Amino acid sequence: MIAARAHHGSAALRHVVLIASSLFILMPFVWMVSLSIKSPQEAFQQTISLIPSVFYGHENYQRAFVDVPLLRFMGNGLLICISVLVIQLAIAAPSAYALAKLEFRGRDAIFAMVLVGLLIPHQVLAIPLFILFNKIGILNSYASLILPGVISPFGIFLLRQFFKAVPDDLIHAARLDGLSELSIVWRIMVPSSMSAVIAFSILSVVSRWNDLFLPLIFIQDQQLLTPPAGIMLFRSEEAGNSYGPLMAAATLIVAPLLIAFLIAQRRFIEGLTVSGLK
Amino acid sequence: MANVSATDITKIFGGTSVLNSVSLDVRDGEFLTLVGPSGCGKSTLLRIIAGLERQNFGSIAIDGKAVDAVRPKMRNVAMVFQSYALYPYMTAEENIALPLVMRKLTAWQRLPLIGSWMPGARARRAEIAREVQDVANALGLGPLLSRKPSQMSGGQRQRVALGRAMVRHPDVFLMDEPLSNLDAKLRVQMREEITGLHRRLGATFIYVTHDQAEAMTMSDRVAVMKSGDILQLASPQQVYSDPENIEVAKFIGSPQINLIPSIVNEKAELEIFDMKVAGILPASIRPGMSVTIGLRPEALKLALDDSSDGLLAHVTYVESLGSDSYIHAKLVDRTTAVIARATPAEAATIGNGTRVRLRFSPKEALIFSDNGERLRSNNCLPILRKVGG
Ligand SMILES: Nc1ncnc2c1ncn2[C@@H]1O[C@H](COP(=O)(O)OP(=O)(O)OP(=O)(O)O)[C@@H](O)[C@H]1O
Numbered sequence: 233m234i235a236a237r238a239h240h241g242s243a244a245l246r247h248v249v250l251i252a253s254s255l256f257i258l259m260p261f262v263w264m265v266s267l268s269i270k271s272p273q274e275a276f277q278q279t280i281s282l283i284p285s286v287f288y289g290h291e292n293y294q295r296a297f298v299d300v301p302l303l304r305f306m307g308n309g310l311l312i313c314i315s316v317l318v319i320q321l322a323i324a325a326p327s328a329y330a331l332a333k334l335e336f337r338g339r340d341a342i343f344a345m346v347l348v349g350l351l352i353p354h355q356v357l358a359i360p361l362f363i364l365f366n367k368i369g370i371l372n373s374y375a376s377l378i379l380p381g382v383i384s385p386f387g388i389f390l391l392r393q394f395f396k397a398v399p400d401d402l403i404h405a406a407r408l409d410g411l412s413e414l415s416i417v418w419r420i421m422v423p424s425s426m427s428a429v430i431a432f433s434i435l436s437v438v439s440r441w442n443d444l445f446l447p448l449i450f451i452q453d454q455q456l457l458t459p460p461a462g463i464m465l466f467r468s469e470e471a472g473n474s475y476g477p478l479m480a481a482a483t484l485i486v487a488p489l490l491i492a493f494l495i496a497q498r499r500f501i502e503g504l505t506v507s508g509l510k
Numbered sequence: 511m512a513n514v515s516a517t518d519i520t521k522i523f524g525g526t527s528v529l530n531s532v533s534l535d536v537r538d539g540e541f542l543t544l545v546g547p548s549g550c551g552k553s554t555l556l557r558i559i560a561g562l563e564r565q566n567f568g569s570i571a572i573d574g575k576a577v578d579a580v581r582p583k584m585r586n587v588a589m590v591f592q593s594y595a596l597y598p599y600m601t602a603e604e605n606i607a608l609p610l611v612m613r614k615l616t617a618w619q620r621l622p623l624i625g626s627w628m629p630g631a632r633a634r635r636a637e638i639a640r641e642v643q644d645v646a647n648a649l650g651l652g653p654l655l656s657r658k659p660s661q662m663s664g665g666q667r668q669r670v671a672l673g674r675a676m677v678r679h680p681d682v683f684l685m686d687e688p689l690s691n692l693d694a695k696l697r698v699q700m701r702e703e704i705t706g707l708h709r710r711l712g713a714t715f716i717y718v719t720h721d722q723a724e725a726m727t728m729s730d731r732v733a734v735m736k737s738g739d740i741l742q743l744a745s746p747q748q749v750y751s752d753p754e755n756i757e758v759a760k761f762i763g764s765p766q767i768n769l770i771p772s773i774v775n776e777k778a779e780l781e782i783f784d785m786k787v788a789g790i791l792p793a794s795i796r797p798g799m800s801v802t803i804g805l806r807p808e809a810l811k812l813a814l815d816d817s818s819d820g821l822l823a824h825v826t827y828v829e830s831l832g833s834d835s836y837i838h839a840k841l842v843d844r845t846t847a848v849i850a851r852a853t854p855a856e857a858a859t860i861g862n863g864t865r866v867r868l869r870f871s872p873k874e875a876l877i878f879s880d881n882g883e884r885l886r887s888n889n890c891l892p893i894l895r896k897v898g899g
């Protein structure tokens with residue numbers, strides 16, 4: 233009895249801590265959604281209330297689309313995220329296969345370099361990239377947003393850990409069945425490590441979709457902006473009274489990510505926890 | 511169809527030699543078994559024949575042509591792995607079809623979605639589906655084709671792995687302990703199926719196992735390996751009854767062969783404890799040499815009568831298997847353990863601690879020198895005598 237009660241007690245405590253910390257993390261999002269449906273007057277009131285007295289969402293969301301070309305920004309974001317992801321995977325999967333399963337001289341040294349690559353923050357490379365892009369004339373273009381980061385040390389590392397766990401016999405069988413080394417990557421290794429690929433894809437898309445740094449540095453043309461850089465335009469507009477539309481736009485930007493994450497949640501968590509064990 | 515020959519194959523892993531200049535000739539259509547304890551290099555040799563691993567020295571020829579520079583898929587060999595190595599996210603049907611898909615479709619035709627619109631792709635796909643169906647029927651896999659490997663039992667996976675090997679009609683089948691993950695009953699059943707398959711296909715089979723019973727029942731010839739050497743290559747009967755050396759004798763046969771220490775006296779007789787055996791030694795053996803006598807359990811005949819000749823022994827344990835009984839006993843030195851086969855009727859009269867005499871015909875004694883070499887006996891008639899008799 234006592235043991236059971238103690239057990240219940242500790243379980244309750246655990247839940248209280250978890251709920252409190254998740255509320256803490258969720259609060260800004262809830263606040264964002266709340267602001268996006270409030271009128272400007274109410275947004276600046278001193279009292280804290282989540283539910284607005286007058287529902288002003290319609291106006292705010294409409295202005296989010298009208299004041300700035302939000303759909304255009306989202307299209308840009310989608311194009312860039314998908315291009316980056318496709319190139320990242322096209323490079324990371326074969327590299328990871330080579331590092332995990334092929335024997336060649338200098339393999340360990342190359343893997344060490346990948347690990348070093350994990351540690352370099354991409355901001356460090358901004359100035360050299362700016363100069364380089366300027367020289368080859370691709371500043372202020374989609375390419376300048378896509379090319380930095382198409383080689384992902386994290387992607388190579390994560391996939392390599394997963395590929396290492398694929399049994400050698402499977403690769404041997406594939407070689408006998410007539411698969412080339414590249415077919416082995418795409419037909420055997422990638423499908424066998426689908427959770428890792430999905431986890432990596434989500435992380436890659438989220439970080440690129442939300443990235444504010446690259447567009448601010450490389451882009452002048454408003455038509456090429458990505459969503460987070462695009463909604464900065466609300467701020468520079470006249471007085472600071474466009475919080476409502478800004479928050480509405482921010483909500484719209486986060487929504488696709490949330491939906492994608494919820495769909496892939498299980499595989500995503502699988503992917504990251506397994507890699508943590510290895 | 512093809513014969514396979516390995517010549518002086520040496521494989522070195524990180525400084526240690528795993529195969530020491532192994533040579534092996536497998537005849538066209540033969541069922542040859544590589545048998546030996548764990549780690550003796552059986553799988554390594556098989557992988558080298560398949561081209562999945564490169565030997566450091568030596569050469570592999572298939573059908574008379576050296577294939578050392580030929581990639582695995584061009585060698586026309588198929589392999590069945592101990593772990594089955596089925597593609598986990600593909601159905602049984604897709605697993606079996608893959609070798610054909612890779613061979614019969616062009617890269618364009620293999621593309622997902624648009625591939626089936628490429629000219630000729632549909633006809634080829636239909637042809638592949640037909641061949642997969644044929645193989646599935648031959649193996650009784652029909653109803654399982656749409657299942658994934660995780661939804662099948664070990665025996666069913668084994669069959670799918672066999673099907674994937676069969677579907678491309680290879681000249682040579684390499685099988686690496688394909689039955690070791692199955693339960694005893696299924697293993698016996700699959701033994702029959704695989705030998706039946708070998709007869710039907712007429713292809714060359716090289717079969718790896720560490721189970722000597724599999725080796726004995728399935729093969730045309732058996733190669734007994736140890737620590738990277740082939741100790742003997744002969745028919746199952748011959749490796750059992752006429753082993754080249756003590757390692758082969760020890761590995762083949764269950765229960766293990768009885769090994770009894772012995773000394774050659776001045777009259778060129780063998781002294782085994784209180785027993786003397788004359789006339790079975792080669793003339794070259796000098797007095798004073800110690801040798802080891804190998805006797806199979808069925809070569810030892812039980813005699814209760816204390817006055818008769820034979821090796822004196824104390825029974826320690828009677829193991830009854832129904833049709834046969836194995837009598838475990840210790841010889842007079844109280845350390846040498848032996849096992850004799852007896853009928854249940856004989857065994858019923860014996861209990862732990864019973865003193866028995868174990869008699870044998872000297873013809874059946876295998877004599878090994880101290881370094882394990884077999885010493886073949888002369889043809890003259892042996893004479894058995896009791897000490898002091
Ligand atoms: N890739 C490798 N790297 C280093 N050593 C290896 C490698 N593959 C095999 N070995 C070593 O070579 C030896 C022979 O291995 P192999 O797998 O051929 O044995 P086996 O006879 O098939 O044994 P088992 O019956 O256990 O399968 C072993 O000692 C093993 O440790």
Ligand SMILES: [Mg+2]
Nearest residue numbers: 552553554686
């Ligand atoms: Mg093996």
